[in-house]
Amino acid sequence: MAQVQVSNKPWYKEVTKNQWRALIAASSGWALDAMDVMLYSMVLVHVMADLQMDKTTGGFLATLTLLSSAVGGILFGMVADRYGRTKSLMLSIFVYSIFTFLCGFSETVTQLAVFRLLLGIGMGGEWVAGAALITETWDAKHRGKAMGFVQSAWAIGYAFAAIVAGLISPLWGWRGVFFFGIIPALVAIWIRKGTKEPEIWEKMKQESSKVKQAKPKLLELFSSKIIRWTMLGAALSVCAQFGYWGLFTWIPSYLGTPIDKGGAGLDILKSTTWIVIMQTGAWFGYVTFGFLADKIGRRKTFILFFVMAALLVPVYGMTHDATSLLLLGPFVAFFGSGYFSGFGSVLAELFPTEIRATGQGFCYNFGRGIAATAPTIVGFMATSIGLGAAFGFLAIAFALAALLVIAFLPETKGKVLN
Template identity: 55%
Template sequence: MQEAGMSKNKNYPQKDKKWYEEINRNQWKTVIAGGLGWALDSMDVMLYAMVVVHIMSELQLGTTQGGLLTTITLVASGIGGMLFGLIADKWGRKFSLTLSIVTYSLFTAACGFSQTLTQLIVFRFILGLGMGGEWTAGAALVTESWPAKHRGKAMGLMQSCWALGYAIAALITAIILPKYGWRAVFFAGILPALFTLWIRGHVEESNIWTTDREKRGRVNRNIMNNILELFSPEYKKFTLLAFGLSLMHLFTYWGLFSWIPGYLSLPPEKGGAGLDIFKSATWVIVMQAGGWFGYVLFGFIADSIGRKKAFTIFFTVATVLVPVYAVTRNEIALLLLGPFLVFFGAGFASGFGPLIAELFPTHMRATAQGIIYNSARAVSAFAPLVIGSLAEVYGLGPAFLLIGACFFLGLILLLFLPETTGKELESV
């Protein structure tokens, strides 16, 4: 009897591992590196939004000049994403990530020394280069380090850190601005540079990239070859479709969410919701909570049911939600709809890193992610201007209908993309 009992215990089925138990220490470190880099990126970029009114007052700038600085930063981020993608494919994901963080940290702090609009434009432009570069390098490092079945989760965790960085920027401003002024707020932006010391000492380079470099001998490869290969017959279709989806995403994000605070606070006769300052801020904070969950959960959903199905669900709901939100004036309805709008209207951003990574081979992966995503980011820099121009004629609410149309366009583009969920990233 005892022998039978022992046999039964021996053959008793073990519980399956939880997904997070399948991730090793280095893989977690890549997400920490990419995620914190992205959060600190968000923090440095959003510090400007927090103090722009004070900058305009001291430097005697108008609203057009204040908006121009945002556009310049976004255009530069597109250029930076392409540049650092090439660097990541040539010299490594870890090196590119470190360099991008140092770049945006140093030039955020430099903004605090600006005495003229010209100086601020130069510093914001170089800051933007690092901003775009961080996502490119971080996305390549994370997607290549994590197993295929959990790649979406990894990028969801990384992408969600943007919302955390936004909150950190608000906290820093609240602490420093009243006592020390807007220049000191920018000086705090140097702190992310210290984070690179941890990356250099604790994060390993992508094994896939290292193996590919050794097998192909690509240390001296002309990086222009990677750019040309994006438009070769083999990859041109994927390049154009991924660019179209990226442009749809970034145009809708900057076109919609850069104007949401204004929409909430503008009086109804000007096409807004007419909320006071306190309510507008509260409504925006509640919305960002929905965004955080959207970023994280999209990765889990995409790993479970597939990239295309997950994108389809989010795009479909966003196509409906944007027009509904645009015509809503009831305060409680706006509060309740807001988190869902950001959840479905922005959460799918987590899917672009894995999607582009799975469409292109290792030797050109970071180049593809950098050029496709960030060229779309550069074009989308004009989204706030387009929506603002339409709002002058029709009001912000009706102008948001263009955003709903963009989500519908995204649904059409999805029809032509292959399903890539579970694809292993081969080194050659």
């Protein structure tokens, strides 16, 4: 395995203008993706009351979005391998912003379900396009950091969703919150103007045009040389995302649900504040994971984050005191979110360039598709035992993720892509 050379320069002085541009493009798209997707969670209590949904139905609509995002991720992964990372990124942002906007016109549960389903296609596509763009543009020794910063944008988008809902919902209701979701379309236009394709992808396209070859197909992920990485990446993604989506889809509702119904009983101002503070912890988790992954390796960092998440999430679910939730929340988000920074780098380091985005898209979004059941399962369990108790069930997923890393994941720190 080719290794990178050591430099005495500060890492940020080694980064080129094109690399920064790619980082900003991917990060912006991911932050706004998070905002558009999480707007639903922020207004879920109001939507359920207005459209007469129970918690199981509310969770099922979140599940629909995650299921379609799995399809979108696989689809846009193939688009990114064939037509380019930036084109795929731009198109995915257009899709999720338009259908978030249309959610505001929903008059029935069915209409809202259709718009959330279509929104998910763009949501899934954004991650794979952005991950491929970053991992191929940035040098191997800084790849973990770059993906850490990109992934940290999710926390910014999540917190921004809480702020948007807190400001707009009292004035224009939950419909106005969804209307705000059209804003990301402007970022897609900016990306189209000046973000370059990675040189490694351009080189691959030039070489493939000289030699007539079959276009990259999804089936190549199941060839004898690749299938073990496909299976490992998909299994790890299932466990990690089941824990995340089961928890963070329902946290806003948990904070706003009355104490006598199993929640924390916070008003909208406190709920917004608690979520913003929690996502501050998540931001540090994403960034810290990236730096640790480049320093001590991918495996050790994954194990640390998964084990801590498995320990902290049940404790959070058993906590109902507002002050305790405020103090514990950032740590839960730090370890319960930060591990996502490792997926872009590790999956990129397991797959070759010609099917890299397809591999990333399949593994990450296959996991998301299976994990899509988590919000529904937690919502169903909450009807009998409460949301807090249902959160404890998610510790199993984090523990299984840690075991997968220990048993099967190779160390890929410093690997030069080819």
